[in-house]
Amino acid sequence: MTSDEGVALLTTASPPDYSSRGATPQTSSSENVMNRRVNETILKTVPGLRKTFFGKFKSFELIEREEWLFLFFSLMSIMTTVCFTIYRLCFAAAINPKSDDVLLGIILLINTVFCLYHLLHGVFRDQYFDIMTFLLTTAAVIGYVFLNFYGKDESTNVNRENFRHPTVKLARLIVTCLLGMPVICLGVVIVAKYWRSNYILFRLVGGRTDLQLACGNVLLIHTLLSLAVNSMLSFLVAKYYMDMIDGDPAVIFTYFLYSGVACLWATLGYLSLRFEKKLWIVWFIMLGFLPPTLTVFDTIQVSHEDNIFTTIRFGAILISTIIACSSCLLLILAALYALKFCNIGLSERMYSMDDEDAWRIVTTLRQPDVEVGEGRVE
DSSP states (O other): OOHHHHHHHHHHSOOOOOSSTTSOOOOOHHHHHHHHHHHHHHHHHSTTOEEETTEEEOOGGGOOHHHHHHHHHHHHHHHHHHHHHHHHHHHHHHHOTTOHHHHHHHHHHHHHHHHHHHHHHHHHTTOHHHHHHHHHHHHHHHHHHHHHHHSBOTTOOSSHHHHHSOHHHHHHHHHHHHHHHHHHHHHHHHHHHHHHHOHHHHHHHOSOHHHHHHHHHHHHHHHHHHHHHHHHHHHHHHHHHHHHHTTOHHHHHHHHHHHHHHHHHHHHHHHHHHTTOHHHHHHHHHHTTHHHHHHHHHHHHHHTSTTOTTBHHHHHHHHHHHHHHHHHHHHHHHHHHHGGGTTSSHHHHHHOOOHHHHHHHHHHHHOTTSOGGGTOOO
16 A cells, blocks of 8 residues: 555545443444554554654655764764774773773773664654753763863873873764764754654653653653763763772672662663552652762772872762763653653553554644644643
8 A cells, every 4th residue: 555545545534433441342343454554654654653662763755864864973973982982992992901991992982882772762752852962962972082082181191191092092082072062062052942842742642741751751851861861871980990990709799799780770760650559659769869879989988098189080970970860850850740650641642552542643733733742632
């Protein structure tokens, strides 16, 4: 069936009656066949209806020109950063595995992985929160590159000046900055576009104001969760890497314990919102005070070391601590706000697409002049 035939079918068929939600509609076999054909046609011909466990994602035909440009420059920046970092990481590890260059390389790789997640999730779901986080993470990566180039590496004693400023580090700094400029500029444009249209909220939950507020809060929490995990993993690497190289079993156990707890905490937050469990959200909020408390406590402990303030390691710890504390505190506030919207059917709207959702989209297609971005269509 072609796209034109699908649109014709959508405009000629009559929607089923959902006035009594939960009741079994009394339809004939021919009407059932028609409804099934309509739903299959919607899934095949209407852009933006790609259902997954993690929600609905828009298809490639909805990606506009500035979004493709943003994807191109962003992916080029990520790939370039990864290639330079891996090359530099191997070179530095061969000379001195305890070098701060190795430490920064691992942190950069962690951040680029989360950059890729925020980029794809933001563009394919019109997520301005994710795009803003991607820009923030990109800025953090640029900061780490500057720190790696100009910072003081106390752990390197072999030909220090040549080791600190090789051609590869300079090339990575220049390329990262040159590719980062169009990424940030295009990202600001796309964030403004998504913010004005706000179409993602209507496409996910319809025009009800309370559902749109709840949905926007959930999307913000998802973004903050990934940002918090990213910053906490970076902090743990910066804090424990040097001792892990020495093979201290207690340090290795502590690192993996903290990493596992951080991931489990983030998973608890996601599942509590995914299934609208108020008790889980309460536990998530109470446990949310642990990460910022531990990171601040560990940072204070590290600050007591001799000549630590001018090192690359302390700069990485400080950046990770600031981002982790900020994201965790914002998560707690957003989770408290999410308690207000439990058990209102948000999860069903966000993660499923039944016949009612399909006919809501059909109604939108029949009225192309409706301002869906403002949520005026139910």
